[in-house]
Amino acid sequence: MAKIGIKVKVNGVERAAEVESRLLLVHFLRENLRLTGTHVGCDTSHCGACTVVLDGRAIKSCSVFAAQADGREVLTVEGLEQDGKLHAIQEGFFQEHGLQCGFCTSGMLMTGYAFLKSKSNPTDDEIRHAISGNLCRCTGYVNIVKAYQYAAAKLREGEEQL
Amino acid sequence: MTPKTPAEIGGMGHSVKRKEDPRFLRGQGQYVDDIVLPDMLYLDIVRSPYAHAKIRNIDTSNALAIPGVAAVITGKDLAAYNLHWMPTLMSDTQMVLPVDKVMYQAQEVAAVLATERYIAADGADAVEIDYDPLPVVVDPKKALLPDAPVLRTDKQDKKDNHIWHWEWGDRAATDQAFKDAEVTVKQDIYIPRIHVSSIETCGCVAHFDKVRGKLTVWMTTQAPHAIRTVFALVAGHVGLAEHKIQIIAPDIGGGFGGKVPVYPGYVIAVAASVLTGKPVKWIEDRMENIQADSFARDYHMTAELAGKKDGQLTALRIKTIADHGYTDAAANPSKFPAGLFHICTGSYDIKAAHVEVDGVYTNKPPGGIAYRCSFRVTEAVHAIERMADLMAHEIGMDAAEFRMKNFIKPDQFPYKSALGWEYDSGDYAAALRKAMENVGYAELKKEQAEKRKRGELMGIGISSFTEIVGAGPSKHFDILGLKMFDSAEIRIHPTGKAIARFGTKSQGQGHETTYAQIVAEELGIPVDDVAVEEGDTDTAPYGLGTYASRSTPTAGAAGAIAARKIRDKAKKIAAYLLEAHEDDLEWEPGKFFVKGSPDRAKTIQDIALAAYTNHPQGMEAGLEAVSYYDPPNLTYPFGSYICVVDIDNGTGEVKVRRFMAVDDCGNIINPMIVEGQIHGGLTMGLGPALYEEIQYDDSGNILQGSFMNYLLPTAIETPNWETDKTCTPSPHHPLGAKGVGESATVGAPAAIVNAVVDALWHLGVRHIDIPITPPKVWKLLRENGVTG
């Protein structure tokens, strides 16, 4: 089958490629662009380990074709750190022990990044709802909620430019 | 426990932030699927839709016709190298690829090698296989009937589906105690099959370097050295020798026991790499992971407790049928086919006990792994905590009071149980008391009584468990003959930094931090100055890996012992440098000083430098040590959990309103990490209690073959876990520490079940098998006259 040309802005950099139409966005990121921070954890769109931010919205990159990202912007976990400074959400996970094996973490971070842009003072319940599409087997979620709260507080302090 | 070292050193008791986090936070972890090598081929596996069938024909022509498909491997290909069968960790045998017949749905039947992942998938789709279905056996009780089809036709003398019978305890004394008992309770308890489902599935990259004759396998394995030895034994005849095999466990996205077994996919990938001389990547997808990889639990138990009317327990008897799937691929110490199930007298001083377990073959994926449960301890704890609660309710005694009455008392430790375990230390009453205070037990009971009058259903459940972890003493513990010691190798560099390597392998437990803290504790070297490595068999000392909460009890101990050996040598060097006698020196974290003259001191950094630049004559240079630690005993962490549930009488939904977990794992290395382990473990206890199970229909079709129906709790289903602790150090562990990673998974399900049954007891409900789903509760409510 003929390949199609796509141009996607990934972490601020324009990337062009010839891809099969069936190529999933998660594989485009991981294999074509070698950005392996985004992970595959299931095959039925349940786990959220593949979460990236597409035009500002957190989505499951395993359930979107790379072709659909043509002309659009993707932010992955590799794009969170700016000028050697961790984003507040990354800092929150570090301070609050929000990760153990690290495999669901990039998904949790990207969901958090997008969520905290629209919710500056979330309740714990709102956070739990926000991460209900991201499965974790290690942490039991308690510290992830704390990590999000840490990040929210930091962002409110105005320490970060989003 | 107040830390002995200051925060800058970061020894035991400090909640040091994790050293492994920086790479994960940036998406720079290196998991197996992140590894790409030049010329790498991808392996995709074709799986059987049938649970039991003869393979009539495998047609690979359409698959081979796809551009990019390099080969299709079948059982016949492997048979040419005698690799089509291999031993399991329990010395049974398992198929790598079948020649004759398949024995479980999703069994590996053929493997496609291709230049790209997507092409391999197309290739797998294009392989055509004809099967002749055979009668399927899924019920282990039916499997034991005389007319049941014999599944293991590969075993020449096998005439039935019975694997082994194992029993322990004093049958005669127990039977007598039951005869004499004032009160007895009996209950059938089924703990269904569940699945680990770590977020990362299993996989490997196998690379056989033809020029060097060396095989390197990056692999999701919790026990790299054991795997290396197994590969050497299994494939020695095709030229693989142990010094030419390197197993590298990179970052692993959760293990929980599921990454201990040797899955056929690994072996096929290795064979493919040896045959082609190219690297071969095999990464299973989630459905393959759930449907074919080792399961946990699947114990059909009949449990009985005997006691006096005043609540004093006198005897325990449990009979179990263990469904192992088509082969015994459990990961238990070889002497214990039912693992450590005989910890089932639990936290109670029960004088007579007898257990028996019968392993059975069925047409299901093989296993019986230690899923976050230290070898069948969840099953044991579930049984005793359910039965204790049942008896308490039966005689009308408060569940907490009943437990207090029967707990082993602190002055009875070390305690020899009726089933032969010597518990190292414990104070069960203190933990339960703390849990009761924290949760407001008395107020909750009042609230429950009031709610009951209004027809509102609320339950309070307790689980006071004793765990048994840290396998184990070489006298009794081996896997495939490999004794279950573990190891540490520590080397201090001239500039005072250290590298420490261990025989275990973290899959998220934070060893890079906690092991560094052990070195910091013993040598006063700051945590940041200690690099920890695990998982590469070319460099790490031999160990049996990380599972069954054994790392701190075994490798952690080895780390402490090795560090102390280093400190002993350091003292000699210090004495030399200070021109003092060894006996005149005292140690404080990070330095030796002359008694009474604290300014006459040498830091560990001074000593390290001297070890390379100014060591005493007659002494070897360098500053390092190795320890292979053979634990004298297991360790026995314990805890008391109290769960409060509310039940919606309209829908049958159970909501965990509160869950208070008080855990005791002795001295704690990193409180933050331990608390995280408890949170995660509780969630892995909640899952099976309310959501997770794997069932098969009569044709052997799995009913929960993906995350669509195998239900993992999200942050919404998971309550806000409340935790607390007591501290009863282990008297025999060098750091007084016990393992803890699995305690919560072991203790939680019973607390939840006990709470639900407590909520419904007044309606006549006595027991519910997990998972306690809304339809189950709804049925009980309607049957007992509650309309909702």
Place this chain on the structure above:
Amino acid sequence: MIPRSFEYFAPRTLEEAVSLLGELGQEAKILSGGQSLIPMMKLRLATPPYIVDINRLPDLNYISELNGFLRIGALARESDFEVSPTILSRYPILMDTTVVIADPLVRNQATACGNLAHGDPANDHPATMLALGSLIIAVGPSGERVIPIENFFTGLFTTALQHDEILKEIKVPIPPPSSGGAYMKIKRKVGDYATAGVAVQITLNGAGVCHRAGIGLTNVGFTPIKAKETEAFLIGQKLDDATIKRAAQIAAGESQPIDDIRGSAEYKRDLVRVLTTRALNLALKRANGGA
């Protein structure tokens, strides 16, 4: 986990999209949110040789009131509902519905129109739209046509849409004053389809008597179910406890659930009874100006 190959089209206008669908024939599938289609393709349960991606079509992403209707465009994402001031203030039943669909990540991609077009009785919007008495605007080669929602779901995974039609818009009649609605769903966990779901939309007259009732049932039949008998029963009645109890029983009787992994038919039928009771109570509260 890897879909079969297909030819991909990303038309830039509605006319182009319709025309393509006509050319490509029955086997072409429309891709909007893709959150049902792509998972099926990954499991190779769906292997369409042609995909027509409508996400580039302009002017289809709206949720706004106009001329007596709330109009929902084909590309309005579920998460747009959650932040829409209109939905928040005036359509709590739609808020109830959207927040229980799948999970927040899926909702960032999934569309409400797609939720109907799929024809899946397990989807949540169908019951709500049935309760609201919505209209479907389909665009085909001959232009637009209006399909009343009660004629839209014709069978399992089958709707009244022709293969060359696109569901362009949902029109929800703006409820009159003294109206209230609610959607309630029981699921095994977040992200799961409904074990059972009930949507209720009622309007009361000045005397507090129900003079319009719409009831939709999720995942208790081969199509989403409009509980017509229950609706008829409620007309002309004051919604006191006894009436609600009776209505709930009738609704349970109108459901056609089967035994499956989520529960027995008996259980689901009783859930319909319980949820109808609770939804009616909440709808009544909202109709009377309460939360």
